Amino acid sequence: MKRTKKNKNTLKEVKGIISPATIQKQSIQKIQSKRLSDPKTLIAGIKESSISLLSKAITIVESTKPAHQEVAQEIIKACLPLSGNSIRIGITGVPGVGKSTFIESLGKHLTNMGKKVAVLAVDPSSSLHKGSILGDKTRMENLVKNPSVYIRPSASGNTLGGVTKKTRETILLCEAAGFDVILIETVGVGQSETAVHSMVDFFLLLKLAGAGDELQGIKRGIIEMADAIVINKADGEMIAIAEMAKNAFNNALHLYPQKENQWTPKVFTCSALHDIGIKEIWHLIEDFIQLTQKNTSFEKKRLEQDIFWLYDTINENLKDSFYKKPAIEKALHEQILLLQNKKTTPYEAASLLLAMQ
Numbered sequence: 001m002k003r004t005k006k007n008k009n010t011l012k013e014v015k016g017i018i019s020p021a022t023i024q025k026q027s028i029q030k031i032q033s034k035r036l037s038d039p040k041t042l043i044a045g046i047k048e049s050s051i052s053l054l055s056k057a058i059t060i061v062e063s064t065k066p067a068h069q070e071v072a073q074e075i076i077k078a079c080l081p082l083s084g085n086s087i088r089i090g091i092t093g094v095p096g097v098g099k100s101t102f103i104e105s106l107g108k109h110l111t112n113m114g115k116k117v118a119v120l121a122v123d124p125s126s127s128l129h130k131g132s133i134l135g136d137k138t139r140m141e142n143l144v145k146n147p148s149v150y151i152r153p154s155a156s157g158n159t160l161g162g163v164t165k166k167t168r169e170t171i172l173l174c175e176a177a178g179f180d181v182i183l184i185e186t187v188g189v190g191q192s193e194t195a196v197h198s199m200v201d202f203f204l205l206l207k208l209a210g211a212g213d214e215l216q217g218i219k220r221g222i223i224e225m226a227d228a229i230v231i232n233k234a235d236g237e238m239i240a241i242a243e244m245a246k247n248a249f250n251n252a253l254h255l256y257p258q259k260e261n262q263w264t265p266k267v268f269t270c271s272a273l274h275d276i277g278i279k280e281i282w283h284l285i286e287d288f289i290q291l292t293q294k295n296t297s298f299e300k301k302r303l304e305q306d307i308f309w310l311y312d313t314i315n316e317n318l319k320d321s322f323y324k325k326p327a328i329e330k331a332l333h334e335q336i337l338l339l340q341n342k343k344t345t346p347y348e349a350a351s352l353l354l355a356m357q
Helices: 021-036 039-047 051-062 065-082 099-112 167-176 220-225 238-253 278-294 297-324 326-340 346-354
Strands: 087-091 116-123 148-153 179-183 200-209 228-230 266-269
Touching: 039 051, 039 065, 039 167, 051 065, 051 148, 065 167, 065 179, 087 099, 087 228, 087 278, 099 116, 099 228, 099 278, 116 167, 167 179, 200 220, 200 278, 228 238, 228 278, 238 266, 266 278, 266 297, 278 297, 297 326, 326 346
Parallel strands: 087 179, 087 200, 116 148, 116 179, 200 228, 228 266
Antiparallel strands: none
16 A cells, blocks of 8 residues: 655644734733742842842832732842841931932942942922922932932822831842942921931931021921931032031030930031032041940840831731721711711710721
8 A cells, every 4th residue: 555645735834913013012021020020030139239120129119019018028028138237327308408419419429439329219299199209310410320329219108207108128128239328318398207217327407507497497306316417508608607507506406415325416517519528427427337336326226216117017007907997998987977067076986986996
């Protein structure tokens, strides 16, 4: 029996419809995005000081999505042993005092010394549409080009003191990525700077000379927290006025008792725009770190901060879980209607809602 010759054309390629380039690009981006959300990839990237993967990890940490939060906790846990080796500096002051210019000048000085600097600039959010201006990268146009600097603007939202709830976790990730100095710029809206003070080693208050608030603007709480007061824009005709303001602040500081860490707050003048006085301010910060590490108050303060954030996290989670309960949502709406009709009091309504837990 003769074998039939195999038909070579039995299987042949049939041309299909070629996907448009835009769809192909979207598919690739989706696959890449999914891969970059993998915690192991992000953790490895942070350890290798990858700025793009660090930014991706911070975005996930800031996300409120439950799936992202699980990934975030895994990343933070892995980065925790690598954190804690930086100097954390909080910088605050009213809008217009020159915080961004000061940070740019200080950042340039630090990178010239061979240090890696991360700037966590908490940006003011609109009270109307809750959007963030996010203009810090524009205002620090020279610093943003420096390969040794990482600038991360975040919307402040409704957080007291203008510090995002996730800033503390962001600090840990930046430290794990090898940054030596973390600068945290707050909005400085005058509400409360307790939040930033509870996550930094050194707290610096920027002031303006000749603004009419040399003594009137001293709030007991913020002065007690400040480790240094810096009179900015001390150049040209403002030098003499800045020196007068410096003397006024020095006299006021003498009325306060010495801090537990044995540090006496200092007052300096500077011109961030012209890089005048920046080196001396950094030397001051180094003196502070050296003193507090020697008398063990540095580690003691960090432990106290950890305990503070433990309670804060518990309180936030309890509050969120309380309001998310369907029964509470319904009862809360009913109590608000009763309040509007003057049929209950805020205390009575709160007691009723809390008893429903």
